[in-house]
Amino acid sequence: MGGLVRTLKDLTAFVEKEAAAEGPAAQAELQAQRDRFRIARELAMLRKAQGLTQAQLSARAGVPQSEISKIESGKANATGLTLFRMAHAMGHVFRLEPVGSAVAPTRPRRSVAGKKGRAVRKGAPRSRELEPA
Template sequence: MTIPFEKLKARLLANPKVKVEYDALAPEFEIAAELVRARQRAGLSQSELAARMGTSQSTVARLESGQTLPSTKTLLRFAKATGSKFQIRLSAA
């Protein structure tokens, strides 16, 4: 029997220890999601973006999956390749 993802996620996040760990990763998930949005806005495939960045498609995939935290230099290259403006913003909690 297959459990829908959202139902499984809710079940797992009901565990306070899992929730703490999940929440701790939220900033990394947001970076990855923003990279995907930037690429999609630019209308590029991962391969096309990789060519513009001078890297491999697998590197782009790792960045977009959150497996790799990008350096500022990489984020700048990503922004340039997607025609995006690179910004870092810290706001009050």
């Protein structure tokens, strides 16, 4: 690594610069890794917020506790079915969103009067990767 990397911010900047230099495929792979870690972090936070242990989630979801541990730590690339089972066991579902919607902060929609008194939606819909079922 050229230059001294002292902080996580420095490392992140270095990795992003390298991915940009390697081209679109490397940038897409970097984004896929970010998404995987984000989902793992959200699942772990949701499990903890519900006061569940990995063993309890395992029993509810039918997913081995060891796999849940690997997913939450980012050591495993979970299948869609496994992620669905985990989310569903905690009363949530996954939702697909257009690419780029997760990048920009979102705000709740609000209606304002448009031309001729019709209601017009403003702002992006509020979104979360996991939402209650």
